Amino acid sequence: MSSETPSDDLDRWRALSLLCSPVFILPVIHASLTESLATQFAFNYHTPRIHTVWSSMAVHYGWAHLVNNLVAYLAVTLIAYRLAAAISRERLFWRAAVGVGVVVPPVAVGVDRWLLVFYWDTVTPATTAAGFSVIVGGLIGLLTVLIGTVATTWYDQRRSTLLVGAVLCGGGVLAVAQSQCVSRSIAGGAVLTLAGIGGWVLRSRHRWMGSRRIDAHDMLLASGCVLVVVLMGSLLSYRVVAGELSGVFAHGAAFATGLIWSLLARWADTNLLER
16 A cells, blocks of 8 residues: 555646646747847857856757757656655755756856866857756756665665766766767776676665565666766767867766755755754
8 A cells, every 4th residue: 555645646746747847848938039039048158148147048059959958857857856756855856956957057157168268268259058958967966966865775875885986987988988088899898897886786685685676666776877877978078069069068067066066955954954
């Protein structure tokens, strides 16, 4: 018999509806924005305006750009929320997620602008940035923290640390391979080894429980791990496509900021706030 009440189910449906709202709002914004308005709301590297740090998150260069961001956003947030709900830490999820939306854009855009304008001077006065991939990067940091939190609850601290370490190393190796800094065969072997470590951690719980069957909890946690590795490999890769540099610096700063913010939110939720 389920211990969840109708009120709990209603709260989770409301949460899922709120998380999915960008899927309906952002396409409407994209379809209604004129080219002039899109330019005004995008972040300009040489003449930045403070409101464009956040308004640029709603501006995209095309439908493909928007759809890619929305798919990544949905995958990350839904798995992160489900992990938090599985250990009754929804409050931690919401505090960290709201913080990511507020804190990550100025930090990521600021780091990116400092590197590209002041340090290397590699962008023109007309260069702009748009899209909410930095928000996705910050949410990947949140998902990573939740993976560690859930693994600590379901397994133990040592296995949790090993699992998170394997995930971060796997994402880093994949990003390096995508940047063509190492051969794909070497990177593939490294990722498979790290995947084996992660799989051992997930299965080790059943050795103590007397079961060899992989359950829904294991699959949920494994899905989060795979998602972090794949998205890290995509967002943190350094490459030039059609003369445009990928936002690796903004994405990297966003991931680090989201990770640190989520760790602080977890510490505050555990030690300062009433449970």
